[in-house]
Amino acid sequence: MRLNKYLAASGVxxxxxxDKLINEGxxxxxxxxxxxxxxxxxxxxxxxxxxxVTIKKNEYYILNKPKGxxxxxxxxxxxxxxxxxxxxxxxxxxxVGRLDYDSExxxxxxxxxxxxxxxxxxxxxxxxxxxxxxxxxxxxxVLNPIRSGIEIDGYITKKCKAHIVETNKEYTKIxxxxxxxxxxxxxxxxxxxxxxxxxxxxxxxxELSLRGLDxxxxxxxxxxxxxxxxxx
Numbered sequence: 001m002r003l004n005k006y007l008a009a010s011g012v013x014x015x016x017x018x019d020k021l022i023n024e025g026x027x028x029x030x031x032x033x034x035x036x037x038x039x040x041x042x043x044x045x046x047x048x049x050x051x052x053v054t055i056k057k058n059e060y061y062i063l064n065k066p067k068g069x070x071x072x073x074x075x076x077x078x079x080x081x082x083x084x085x086x087x088x089x090x091x092x093x094x095x096v097g098r099l100d101y102d103s104e105x106x107x108x109x110x111x112x113x114x115x116x117x118x119x120x121x122x123x124x125x126x127x128x129x130x131x132x133x134x135x136x137x138x139x140x141x142v143l144n145p146i147r148s149g150i151e152i153d154g155y156i157t158k159k160c161k162a163h164i165v166e167t168n169k170e171y172t173k174i175x176x177x178x179x180x181x182x183x184x185x186x187x188x189x190x191x192x193x194x195x196x197x198x199x200x201x202x203x204x205x206x207e208l209s210l211r212g213l214d215x216x217x218x219x220x221x222x223x224x225x226x227x228x229x230x231x232x
Contacts, residue, residue: 003038010053058112060221064213065107071098105202125179126232132174133199152188
């Protein structure tokens with residue numbers, strides 16, 4: 001790993017500022033003054049202004065977000081955030097992507113900025129599956145415009161998968177799988193066919209699921225799950 005990237009990952013400074021520290025002779029590697037462009041590894045002893053620096057291991061969590069929380073580190077309006085549901089000593093952790101205030105379900109939180117950027121980049125077509133509940137009945141045929149792409153806010157949504165999983169006179173439950181995630185997109189899609197969403201819950205990201213995680217609860221991702229997300 002390049003030295004400036006190592007310093008940035010350890011929280012010392014940005015890569016640009018790290019280069020400045022290196023140029024000023026304030027960084028040593030294994031007792032020797034470091035030079036720009038140097039490569040380092042975990043076994044090297046790296047010091048900045050005489051203090052040892054190391055990269056903290058990234059942390060990865062899955063949270064079953066309840067309604068009434070926003071996907072942010074803080075909120076100027078004083079609303080509850082998903083960070084309030086995490087351990088006090090969790091450190092600088094951030095939600096990956098968003099679920100709106102009235103939505104619930106699977107949310108990934110991590111200290112790994114590169115993974116967060118990878119999963120949320122527009123070029124990444126990671127599938128996300130939601131449980132949607134609407135009032136009254138609906139037929140599979142009525143869902144066809146949603147499946148094939150429907151106009152909302154002046155654009156046509158991408159094709160998606162949708163099928164009914166439960167229906168009665170009072171409500172209908174639908175599973176819908178998208179590869180894009182624009183603001184309140186699902187609510188707007190159903191609004192375009194005259195249906196109001198009363199429950200919206202994300203149940204899967206790719207093949208990663210809540211697996212019985214209680215509402216408001218979280219757990220650490222295991223090595224296999226982390227590797228899976230990195231390869232999406």
